[in-house]
Amino acid sequence: MTDSPKLTIGIPTLNRAEFLHRAIDSVLRNTMPAHILVADQGHTKEVEQVMQRYKDHPHVEHLHTEATCLWENWEAAARGCDTPYFAWLQDDDVIGRGYVARVVHAMERWPEITHWQARCHNGKDEKFAAWFSGNGPWVPLEMLDGMPSAWHGEVIPPTMYFTSWSLSPGVAFRCGTNFNDALDRMPKNADLFAERLILAFLGAKGKFAADPVIAGYWIHHGGNESYKQHATQSEQEQVCYDLLDDVLDECDWQDVFFEWCTCMPVINVVQWSQHVEKIKSRQKDALLKIMQRSMIGRIEVVKQAEALIQDSEPSTAASDVLYV
Numbered sequence: 001m002t003d004s005p006k007l008t009i010g011i012p013t014l015n016r017a018e019f020l021h022r023a024i025d026s027v028l029r030n031t032m033p034a035h036i037l038v039a040d041q042g043h044t045k046e047v048e049q050v051m052q053r054y055k056d057h058p059h060v061e062h063l064h065t066e067a068t069c070l071w072e073n074w075e076a077a078a079r080g081c082d083t084p085y086f087a088w089l090q091d092d093d094v095i096g097r098g099y100v101a102r103v104v105h106a107m108e109r110w111p112e113i114t115h116w117q118a119r120c121h122n123g124k125d126e127k128f129a130a131w132f133s134g135n136g137p138w139v140p141l142e143m144l145d146g147m148p149s150a151w152h153g154e155v156i157p158p159t160m161y162f163t164s165w166s167l168s169p170g171v172a173f174r175c176g177t178n179f180n181d182a183l184d185r186m187p188k189n190a191d192l193f194a195e196r197l198i199l200a201f202l203g204a205k206g207k208f209a210a211d212p213v214i215a216g217y218w219i220h221h222g223g224n225e226s227y228k229q230h231a232t233q234s235e236q237e238q239v240c241y242d243l244l245d246d247v248l249d250e251c252d253w254q255d256v257f258f259e260w261c262t263c264m265p266v267i268n269v270v271q272w273s274q275h276v277e278k279i280k281s282r283q284k285d286a287l288l289k290i291m292q293r294s295m296i297g298r299i300e301v302v303k304q305a306e307a308l309i310q311d312s313e314p315s316t317a318a319s320d321v322l323y324v
């Protein structure tokens with residue numbers, strides 16, 4: 001094992017001293033070392049006290065940023081990276097012991113990949129880690145041997161209109177031109193969908209490594225809110241859709257997106273297409289056409305959820321989908 005880290009894990013933080021040490025310790029427990037860069041937006045006395053615990057650790061760095069919003073602080077962590085690979089870890093989440101090794105192994109095995117993606121479990125406070133998250137990546141069946149696999153990045157931009165794939169800590173990046181270009185392209189007002197957009201920008205550039213491992217845990221607690229509760233949700237969504245429209249113009253996504261849709265449960269494709277129908281996007285018709293074509297021969301009848309809810313006799317309600 002080398003003592004020189006190949007992966008930097010940026011931990012953006014804002015006044016969460018009660019959780020920060022847990023995130024840092026989860027990195028330090030890894031089987032391979034990583035450089036930890038705490039990007040501190042708040043500069044509070046409580047966070048300073050936490051960081052004092054690590055002041056003599058050679059792989060822990062405390063960066064005071066001048067960020068005025070979430071994305072600026074996340075960007076500061078990424079810009080401060082001087083290792084070949086980078087990942088974000090939110091200050092109230094944790095990673096597994098094998099996280100760093102899995103990322104480094106995949107990056108070194110496939111020099112052409114732009115990033116690595118895995119899955120996350122959910123946790124509740126510090127009491128339990130209870131249920132499996134259905135976040136992506138959705139990948140081919142050969143993934144079931146338990147090892148990472150390189151796959152087509154062009155599938156990511158069109159799917160980002162309706163699903164998040166994996167978010168931090170379930171994603172890590174190869175530093176260099178593509179990653180820097182993605183950071184440069186990010187709008188400063190993209191707080192809510194920053195991770196979606198970064199992955200879309202990179203996916204359009206080449207392949208990524210999909211890893212079936214559990215990367216870490218999203219920890220739910222009284223101090224975090226769902227993004228759906230954000231006051232600027234609708235404005236943030238439109239920023240995301242407008243940029244995704246541009247990305248689709250830049251890559252050949254249609255064939256791989258069609259193949260991906262044909263592999264998905266048809267009820268999921270129906271639900272996703274219903275979401276796409278409601279958004280404001282100049283690529284909407286192209287997306288819907290491919291999604292609808294992928295269901296030909298697979299579906300006979302799709303009943304709207306509203307019709308089922310209105311049915312006063314639950315025993316007579318038809319199933320959502322009849323396969324043929």
